[in-house]
Amino acid sequence: MSLLKKVFLVDLFQGLWVTFRNQHPKYIYTEQYPAERPKVAERYRGAPRLNINPDNGETLCIACNLCALACPETLIVVTSERNEATKRKELTTFTYDTSRCMFCGLCEDACPVDALELTQDFEMATYTREGQIWDRQTLEEGPKPTQYKC
Amino acid sequence: MSETTFLDSTELVLNMGPQHPSTHGVLRVILKLDGEKVLGTDCVIGYLHRGVEKIGENRTYAQFNPYVDRMDYVAAISNGLGYCLAVEKLLSVEVPARAQCVRVILTELNRIASHLLWLGTHALDIGAITPVFYCLREREEALKIFEKYCGARLTTHAFRIGGLQYETYDGFEQDIRDFNKWFLPKVDEYEELLTNNRIWVGRLKGVGILSGDECKEYGVTGPVLRAAGVKWDIRKALPYSGYEKYEFDIPIRENGDTYDRYIVRMQEMRQSVRIMAQAVEAIPEGPIMGKVGKVIKPAVGEAYVSIEAPKGELGYYVVSDGSTQPYRLRVRPPSFVNLQALDRMVAGGLIADVVAIIGTLDIVLGEVDR
Numbered sequence: 001m002s003l004l005k006k007v008f009l010v011d012l013f014q015g016l017w018v019t020f021r022n023q024h025p026k027y028i029y030t031e032q033y034p035a036e037r038p039k040v041a042e043r044y045r046g047a048p049r050l051n052i053n054p055d056n057g058e059t060l061c062i063a064c065n066l067c068a069l070a071c072p073e074t075l076i077v078v079t080s081e082r083n084e085a086t087k088r089k090e091l092t093t094f095t096y097d098t099s100r101c102m103f104c105g106l107c108e109d110a111c112p113v114d115a116l117e118l119t120q121d122f123e124m125a126t127y128t129r130e131g132q133i134w135d136r137q138t139l140e141e142g143p144k145p146t147q148y149k150c
Numbered sequence: 151m152s153e154t155t156f157l158d159s160t161e162l163v164l165n166m167g168p169q170h171p172s173t174h175g176v177l178r179v180i181l182k183l184d185g186e187k188v189l190g191t192d193c194v195i196g197y198l199h200r201g202v203e204k205i206g207e208n209r210t211y212a213q214f215n216p217y218v219d220r221m222d223y224v225a226a227i228s229n230g231l232g233y234c235l236a237v238e239k240l241l242s243v244e245v246p247a248r249a250q251c252v253r254v255i256l257t258e259l260n261r262i263a264s265h266l267l268w269l270g271t272h273a274l275d276i277g278a279i280t281p282v283f284y285c286l287r288e289r290e291e292a293l294k295i296f297e298k299y300c301g302a303r304l305t306t307h308a309f310r311i312g313g314l315q316y317e318t319y320d321g322f323e324q325d326i327r328d329f330n331k332w333f334l335p336k337v338d339e340y341e342e343l344l345t346n347n348r349i350w351v352g353r354l355k356g357v358g359i360l361s362g363d364e365c366k367e368y369g370v371t372g373p374v375l376r377a378a379g380v381k382w383d384i385r386k387a388l389p390y391s392g393y394e395k396y397e398f399d400i401p402i403r404e405n406g407d408t409y410d411r412y413i414v415r416m417q418e419m420r421q422s423v424r425i426m427a428q429a430v431e432a433i434p435e436g437p438i439m440g441k442v443g444k445v446i447k448p449a450v451g452e453a454y455v456s457i458e459a460p461k462g463e464l465g466y467y468v469v470s471d472g473s474t475q476p477y478r479l480r481v482r483p484p485s486f487v488n489l490q491a492l493d494r495m496v497a498g499g500l501i502a503d504v505v506a507i508i509g510t511l512d513i514v515l516g517e518v519d520r
Contacts, residue, residue: 011346018342019280029287041294043301043316072213104216104307109315118301 034148040120045103047121048096050139051114059140060115063091070110075100096139098124099132121145161189164501168197172275172505175515179492179504186500191493195486198519206479211237211311211446214476218466219305221483222517224267227260227296228459230309235390236466237311239453241442248436249313250392255326255429256299256308257391258422262333263292264460264512265415265422269340272412272509276353281343288336295325312442318433326430330423337419344412354409358495358507361406368491372462372484374511377414378406384458391457395432396425408510415512447474461485461512481520485513 005011031038040046051060063080075097080089108118123145126132162185167178176197182189202221206214218233219226231253238245245253270285293303300308300316308314344350360370362378375382383400385393401417403410448470456465462484471477488511495507 006348011348015280015343015347018339022284029290041297041301043299043319044297045301070213072209072216102216102220102305103302105301105315106213106216 040122042120044120044122045105045108045118047119047124047143048098048101048107048134048139049117049119049121049142050094050136051117052140059091059136060113061091061094062113062115063089064112066110066112067107067116070106072104072106073097073100073102076107091136094136094139096134097132098134099129166501166504168194173508174271174513177489177508177513177515177518179508181501181504183501188496188499188501188504191496191504193489193492195489195515196519198515200520202520203479203481206476208475210474211448211476214479215310216305216307218481219307220516221481221520222264222459222461222464222485222514223304224514225260225264225460226304226306227256227308228264228457228464230307231257231391232455232457232459232464232466234309234311235457236453236455236468237446237448238440239455240448240451240468240470241311241446243312243440243442245313245391245440246437247392247434249438249440251429251433252314252318252438253309253391254393254396255426255433256296258426258429259292259295259326259329261422261460262419263289265419266292268415268460268509268512269412272506272512273344273350275505275509276350278344278347278350281340284336284339284343288333291329291332295322295329298322298325310439311446313437313439315439317438323430323433326426330427330430334420334423337416341416345416351409353502353506354412354510355407356405357408357499357503358510359405359407360491360495364491364494365406368494369487370462370491372459372488372512373411373414373418374406374462374488374491376400377403377410379404384456384463388456390455393425396428398425408506411510445474447472456482459484461514461517462488483517483520485511485515485517486520489513489518 052058053060063078065078068074068076068078077095079093080091083090103118105118107116119142121143124143162183164181164183165178166181167173168176173179178194178197180192180194202217205217215230215233218229222229266285266289270282273281296306297303298319299322300306360374360378362380365375365378365380379402381400381402386400398421401414401421403414450470450472452467452469454465454467456463464484465482467480468476469478492507492511496504
């Protein structure tokens with residue numbers, strides 16, 4: 001029996017049958033990337049964003065510096081100044097170096113007011129190294145990847 | 151040794167790697183050859199050294215957590231679990247039952263993902279091109295569950311010290327059930343492709359034999375040890391994270407050759423599905439975070455915890471001097487220890503066997519070099 005199996009290459013045909021079965025078009029898995037954009041999960045940790053209050057356009061950030069302290073790579077720099085009229089700290093600049101970021105989400109967890117958030121944007125390529133260091137404006141507006149027509 | 155070489159030629163020294171595709175990363179192996187026969191090997195490691203243990207000394211306990219994912223990046227969740235358990239032991243924190251259960255599910259899913267990548271690349275090394283596509287296809291489904299759960303696919307940072315950061319998403323249980331149901335026929339498919347395939351059997355049977363006693367001498371753990379007939383699995387021997395609650399077998403084989411290690415890993419994937427199926431039906435309600443303060447500051451002391459990672463025994467040794475940063479952090483990576491048995495396994499084999507043996511050891515160079 002085993003000799004017959006050997007002569008008629010049963011083991012090889014068994015494997016070939018598996019590969020043949022998997023050729024069916026319903027098993028196609030390839031994503032046509034620029035044309036067909038992947039839908040990432042809701043909790044995806046991508047490009048950082050500094051949220052603004054949609055009603056009045058003011059930033060939600062209270063400049064508490066907790067994100068900068070939580071960051072393992074210390075890539076967040078927050079500066080603020082005291083408003084004498086309201087006696088509160090107000091955010092002046094917020095720098096986030098995405099080239100060193102590993103998207104661990106610790107800054108997002110540390111934020112007490114949900115101002116800093118890692119969003120679902122994942123296209124963050126730039127042509128320069130300086131372009132990877134995001135200032136407050138970029139963080140509020142988010143990345144603007146090129147949309148290709150295909 | 152050189153006077154008995156083939157056609158009286160001199161011993162040939164050949165470099166394999168660090169850019170060789172079948173050394174699974176940046177491993178450099180210096181081969182001493184007599185024609186096609188390997189007389190000895192010499193491993194040069196350190197091309198991927200990032201000083202992770204030293205980084206640990208300069209980060210707080212919570213900040214170091216994402217770095218451990220980058221050691222064995224194929225099984226990041228297992229690494230995270232080991233580190234979290236070590237710090238929890240240092241803090242003597244009780245992890246809630248719900249968190250433990252979710253941790254077990256994700257770790258077992260990660261074991262499947264790791265074994266799938268191993269199977270695909272190992273088969274690719276041997277010359278079977280097809281399995282790698284199927285394996286990566288199935289791995290994708292596991293990674294999608296990770297992405298839905300914690301927001302990242304590879305370096306997940308899924309667990310936090312004391313429990314979990316994220317609550318399970320809606321439909322998590324159903325996703326795991328669907329995966330289990332869908333995945334088992336796929337394992338049968340791989341077995342159909344490979345187990346009886348004469349090329350596969352011919353290339354693997356009797357290659358790289360390592361007996362149980364030799365495994366113990368070298369400190370080799372994981373599927374390599376179990377394929378040599380030693381029934382040792384930390385999940386059973388020193389249960390952690392509630393593994394004692396689940397029913398599963400430790401697959402073992404006797405010969406300790408490359409083929410047996412393949413069989414053991416295939417069986418392990420089935421056992422992982424079995425554990426996940428039990429765990430997902432028994433996720434208790436309750437909190438997901440233990441009593442851990444905002445600033446993690448353990449008392450002076452030390453803790454060692456070892457877990458059964460997909461590649462073997464993964465140990466974390468943390469020494470605290472009472473500050474917010476570890477005084478010393480040592481990792482016992484399974485790949486690093488398993489790799490030293492390479493010379494013994496290769497001895498007397500052919501160059502092609504070296505490729506098969508590196509594949510069967512299932513090393514990840516991020517973990518070897520740390």
